[in-house]
Amino acid sequence: MQRFSWGPVSIHQQNKMSNLNCIAIDDEPLALDIIRAFCERHGGLSLTCYTNPMEGMEAVQASEPDILFLDIELGDVKGVDLARQRPQRTHLIFTTAYAEYALEGYELNAVDYLHKPFAYDRFAAAIEKVLRIAPRQDTPAADHGGEIAVKADYQTLHIRLADISYVEAMDNYVKIHHEDGRTLLSQMSMKSLMELLPPKMFIRVHKSYIVPRNRITSHTHSSLTVKDCPTAIPIGRTYLPGVLDALQQPYSHE
Numbered sequence: 001m002q003r004f005s006w007g008p009v010s011i012h013q014q015n016k017m018s019n020l021n022c023i024a025i026d027d028e029p030l031a032l033d034i035i036r037a038f039c040e041r042h043g044g045l046s047l048t049c050y051t052n053p054m055e056g057m058e059a060v061q062a063s064e065p066d067i068l069f070l071d072i073e074l075g076d077v078k079g080v081d082l083a084r085q086r087p088q089r090t091h092l093i094f095t096t097a098y099a100e101y102a103l104e105g106y107e108l109n110a111v112d113y114l115h116k117p118f119a120y121d122r123f124a125a126a127i128e129k130v131l132r133i134a135p136r137q138d139t140p141a142a143d144h145g146g147e148i149a150v151k152a153d154y155q156t157l158h159i160r161l162a163d164i165s166y167v168e169a170m171d172n173y174v175k176i177h178h179e180d181g182r183t184l185l186s187q188m189s190m191k192s193l194m195e196l197l198p199p200k201m202f203i204r205v206h207k208s209y210i211v212p213r214n215r216i217t218s219h220t221h222s223s224l225t226v227k228d229c230p231t232a233i234p235i236g237r238t239y240l241p242g243v244l245d246a247l248q249q250p251y252s253h254e
Contacts, residue, residue: 009088019046020045020066020067021066022046022065022066023060023067023068023069023180024032024036024047024049024063024068024069024070024095025049025053025056025074026049026074027071028051031095031116033119033214035049035095038120041120042124042127045067048065053077053082056082059083060087060090061085063253064091064102066091066130067091068091070082070092070093070094072094075097083110088151088189089192091133092108093110093112094110094112094114095116097116097242106197107156111126111129112125130158133149147160149196150176150184151186151187152186159176159184161198161202162181164177164180164202165177165211165212165215166210166215168208168209169190169207169208169209170185172187172189173185173187174188177229181228190204190207194210200213200249201214203213203238203242205224206236206239207236207239207241209233209234210227211229220235222234225242
């Protein structure tokens with residue numbers, strides 16, 4: 001995958017975020033007690049713990065937490081296999097006594113790797129990494145300088161909303177088209193991306209397409225044309241009522 005620089009690529013320093021939802025999966029109750037104590041000490045972290053890895057992953061997939069603390073050795077289950085099943089928006093922090101898994105952990109795009117036994121300062125540093133790269137879910141993108149942060153090729157890129165021409169789904173990836181013709185692939189779902197985008201600025205018009213409202217130049221009931229897009233973009237029948245309703249609403253940068 002190629003690397004792209006879309007505008008200023010930087011890590012924004014943010015204040016501590018409140019109400020980060022976390023899930024911890026570990027077959028050792030004492031290890032979960034330590035994570036729970038560290039979360040309470042840090043503040044702003046809501047934690048649910050599981051000793052059963054299958055039950056824990058069901059909860060992860062259902063609730064899409066902000067952070068997953070995951071042990072690697074879970075009896076007959078390998079944490080690295082579970083990590084591949086996590087939602088794209090969930091930031092992964094491995095917690096394990098087995099240092100030999102560190103490389104594999106980073107290949108799974110883990111934010112950090114906490115080697116047991118770890119101290120509170122090391123735990124807090126891992127949380128700070130998440131805070132630096134995680135976009136606020138309760139704040140409109142416009143409040144972050146009109147940018148969203150997405151992961152691509154083991155890095156986090158900040159993309160200006162104004163630079164997005166349209167977005168296209170490609171299997172398990174989204175392909176973000178820049179107004180100058182460049183593209184960026186990020187492994188996430190269209191649903192997860194829509195949660196990052198301001199709903200008054202972007203419309204999902206088809207299961208495979210998201211477009212900025214202010215770039216729509218014309219439309220029919222079956223397709224629309226978008227500035228800097230060489231072909232017409234289809235409108236899905238199930239999306240048509242929402243598209244027509246959105247186009248009648250006042251445009252906003254929020």
